[in-house]
Amino acid sequence: xxxxxxxxxxxxxxxxxxxxxxxxxxxxxxxNLYWYRQAAGRGxxxxxxxxxxGQISSEVPQNLSASRPQDRQFxxxxxxxxxxxxxxxxxxSSGGHEQYFGxxxxxxxx
Amino acid sequence: GEDVExxxxxxxxxxxxxxxxxxxxxxxxxxxxxxxxxxxxGLQLLTYIFSNMDMKQDQRLTVLLNKKDKHLSLRIADTQxxxxxxxxxxERDGQNFVFGxxxxxxxxP
Numbered sequence: 001x002x003x004x005x006x007x008x009x010x011x012x013x014x015x016x017x018x019x020x021x022x023x024x025x026x027x028x029x030x031x032n033l034y035w036y037r038q039a040a041g042r043g044x045x046x047x048x049x050x051x052x053x054g055q056i057s058s059e060v061p062q063n064l065s066a067s068r069p070q071d072r073q074f075x076x077x078x079x080x081x082x083x084x085x086x087x088x089x090x091x092x093s094s095g096g097h098e099q100y101f102g103x104x105x106x107x108x109x110x
Numbered sequence: 111g112e113d114v115e116x117x118x119x120x121x122x123x124x125x126x127x128x129x130x131x132x133x134x135x136x137x138x139x140x141x142x143x144x145x146x147x148x149x150x151x152g153l154q155l156l157t158y159i160f161s162n163m164d165m166k167q168d169q170r171l172t173v174l175l176n177k178k179d180k181h182l183s184l185r186i187a188d189t190q191x192x193x194x195x196x197x198x199x200x201e202r203d204g205q206n207f208v209f210g211x212x213x214x215x216x217x218x219p
Contacts, residue, residue, distance in 0.1 A: 004152075043209055043212050053185055068202075100155060101145075
């Protein structure tokens with residue numbers, strides 16, 4: 001099965017600061033990659049998905065962006081964070097029928 | 111668009127069976143999934159079922175699928191305190207996965 005790494009595990013950032021969250025995948029090649037956000041006590045909101053290098057689909061208009069510079073690397077970025085960007089960010093990978101998740105990054109914007 | 115619904119809370123006594131229910135709207139879903147999320151962690155894939163099956167059993171877990179009613183359930187036999195978590199139902203829609211809001215399972219001693 002696949003292993004998904006995310007870092008950092010927790011992050012506290014001031015409003016207006018930039019953001020970069022990284023996700024890397026082991027155990028598969030050419031996976032579909034996903035970024036989700038989970039607000040406290042809520043379900044998952046799909047932010048971006050990618051079917052290949054440089055191919056990004058955005059599901060929700062916002063001040064976040066995603067990039068996939070390598071086959072098994074997915075990056076979530078922002079130029080200026082908002083308070084509403086606080087949440088639990090999950091990276092996921094799908095190479096077949098199954099989708100596997102990373103451990104998540106807890107982002108608090110202050 | 112596609113929608114997946116679940117009840118938000120379920121409480122059971124340790125040793126009893128738990129049944130978590132889910133309904134979905136996309137009749138063309140090929141795979142349906144159950145995930146478990148413990149506090150502060152990512153989602154763990156528990157099991158999944160192909161849409162042409164009506165039941166799948168894996169140790170203490172039994173998945174039942176009623177495709178006509180678009181109803182999916184997860185039964186956990188002999189529920190233990192370690193089963194306390196949020197359980198998410200999901201359906202596959204092309205390249206994307208649509209998740210329900212999650213059911214918080216509390217196991218009482």
